[in-house]
Amino acid sequence: MEDDKGCRGHVLLVPYPSQGHINPMLQFSKRLASKGLKATFATTVFIFNSMKADTSPLVGLDTISDGYDSGGFAEAESIHTYITRLEAAGSKTLSDLIVKYQSTDHPVDCIVYDSILPWALDVAKEFGLVGAPFFTQACAVNYIYYLVHHGHLRVPVESLPVCMPGLPPLELRDMPSFIYVAGSYPAYFEMVLHQFLNTDKADWVLVNTFYELEAEVVDTMSKLCPVSTIGPTIPSMYLDKRVEDDIEYGLNLFTLDKSTLITDWLRSKPPSSVVYVSFGSLSSLGRIQMEELAWGLKQSGFQFLWVVRASEEDKVPKHMLKLEADDGADHDEKSEKSLIVNWCPQLEVLSNEAIGCFFTHCGWNSTVEALSVGVPMVGMPQWTDQTTDAKLIQDVWEVGVRVRVDEDGVVRRGEIEGCIREVMDSERGKEMRRNARKWKALGREAMIEGGSSDKNIDAFVSKIKNRRA
Numbered sequence: 106m107e108d109d110k111g112c113r114g115h116v117l118l119v120p121y122p123s124q125g126h127i128n129p130m131l132q133f134s135k136r137l138a139s140k141g142l143k144a145t146f147a148t149t150v151f152i153f154n155s156m157k158a159d160t161s162p163l164v165g166l167d168t169i170s171d172g173y174d175s176g177g178f179a180e181a182e183s184i185h186t187y188i189t190r191l192e193a194a195g196s197k198t199l200s201d202l203i204v205k206y207q208s209t210d211h212p213v214d215c216i217v218y219d220s221i222l223p224w225a226l227d228v229a230k231e232f233g234l235v236g237a238p239f240f241t242q243a244c245a246v247n248y249i250y251y252l253v254h255h256g257h258l259r260v261p262v263e264s265l266p267v268c269m270p271g272l273p274p275l276e277l278r279d280m281p282s283f284i285y286v287a288g289s290y291p292a293y294f295e296m297v298l299h300q301f302l303n304t305d306k307a308d309w310v311l312v313n314t315f316y317e318l319e320a321e322v323v324d325t326m327s328k329l330c331p332v333s334t335i336g337p338t339i340p341s342m343y344l345d346k347r348v349e350d351d352i353e354y355g356l357n358l359f360t361l362d363k364s365t366l367i368t369d370w371l372r373s374k375p376p377s378s379v380v381y382v383s384f385g386s387l388s389s390l391g392r393i394q395m396e397e398l399a400w401g402l403k404q405s406g407f408q409f410l411w412v413v414r415a416s417e418e419d420k421v422p423k424h425m426l427k428l429e430a431d432d433g434a435d436h437d438e439k440s441e442k443s444l445i446v447n448w449c450p451q452l453e454v455l456s457n458e459a460i461g462c463f464f465t466h467c468g469w470n471s472t473v474e475a476l477s478v479g480v481p482m483v484g485m486p487q488w489t490d491q492t493t494d495a496k497l498i499q500d501v502w503e504v505g506v507r508v509r510v511d512e513d514g515v516v517r518r519g520e521i522e523g524c525i526r527e528v529m530d531s532e533r534g535k536e537m538r539r540n541a542r543k544w545k546a547l548g549r550e551a552m553i554e555g556g557s558s559d560k561n562i563d564a565f566v567s568k569i570k571n572r573r574a
């Protein structure tokens with residue numbers, strides 16, 4: 106690795122301030138730094154102050170402001186207010202940051218920004234810099250939003266199924282939730298459509314996927330904008346060593362439960378015997394749904410490791426679980442078979458051989474992480490891109506099943522139990538596991554030297570390095 110002075114080219118990376126957006130961009134920053142660029146990760150003041158771990162020594166840290174330095178998003182009246190203030194304060198402080206680096210040995214050459222912050226491209230262009238949106242979600246999902254933004258797909262959808270290159274026919278429930286439930290979360294819907302407001306000015310369009318996973322959609326989108334697939338942004342993929350060695354260089358916004366407790370517990374379990382359950386950093390299940398989930402997990406008869414964020418904990422049925430004061434975790438009362446934690450090192454857990462399946466909300470990071478370590482899934486999507494991800498998981502990559510929702514909007518315990526059994530213990534489940542291993546190998550190939558994503562990253566790095574030559 107070249108030292109700071111030897112670095113040619115400085116990239117400032119600006120994530121959207123939430124866990125699911127920070128994780129992939131931080132990994133991408135590390136990748137750029139490992140290839141000799143100077144990478145500075147500029148998150149909001151509030152996120153910076155909330156960090157629960159150091160980032161990689163490879164990556165510099167700096168801040169911009171979202172206008173809510175002491176409380177972040179939670180302080181805002183609404184998502185609309187937050188986004189408006191983030192744009193105003195963010196544009197100003199990002200400009201200040203660029204000016205600050207102008208008088209150093211490392212003036213900024215390029216801004217890589219989360220695609221839901223399109224104003225960052227305007228700032229980059231004002232300073233004559235290279236600008237590249239970073240899309241955290243599947244290329245298929247981006248393509249759907251692109252079509253809506255440009256008026257090629259009308260919402261509400263008039264004719265079903267929707268047919269697109271590289272995808273099976275999509276019913277309404279397979280579309281991103283903002284389309285599926287027309288009129289829901291208008292501010293979020295506008296935010297994802299606005300990703301394409303100014304992409305015509307972007308020098309690169311970076312997408313956290315890999316070519317082999319979404320080849321036809323990537324080819325289609327590449328005709329519309331300069332798409333470059335750079336994923337999966339998974340540490341072990343490019344460092345070519347076990348995830349555990351790198352995991353500490355994450356940036357957690359939640360307090361990790363004792364890692365040794367989880368690891369020790371997993372170590373005591375046979376291979377492929379445990380169901381890992383997590384709904385990511387944002388999703389919140391209703392009380393009835395939580396109860397159904399708890400019973401479904403229990404009825405499946407498999408041991409489970411369930412992440413329940415502290416804010417959700419009071420919804421876990423008390424009669425099933427008791428608090429173990431000693432280690433801060435909850436154990437299944439009767440059999441001591443299962444474990445509930447508030448937050449865990451997910452990649453480390455997923456890559457443990459005890460994990461047999463991932464019961465997931467199908468957030469894109471969780472999906473890519475499971476594919477990258479070869480774990481099949483039960484998908485219980487909640488909103489946003491997760492509904493489409495669930496369709497891809499089940500019908501395109503064939504690495505999992507999607508739960509069926511009752512007419513009253515709840516996924517019942519019998520359905521949860523049945524889906525877990527299918528993935529953990531059926532012929533079809535074995536096929537899913539084989540497919541998951543295939544995607545794991547393809548994902549790794551994409552990221553190792555000479556792979557499709559690695560070549561794209563090299564091309565990007567080379568352009569930035571030679572910008573001033």
Ligand code: UDX
Nearest residue numbers: 125126128383385386387412448449451468469470471
């Ligand atoms: C959100 C959206 O919901 C998601 O659909 C979108 O693609 C990105 O933004 P989130 O809901 O948090 O993200 O889900 P996901 O994309 O899966 O990201 C969660 C991240 O948190 C993953 O990287 C996962 O490894 C990490 N995680 C989760 C932990 O490190 N520990 C945990 O205990 C749970």
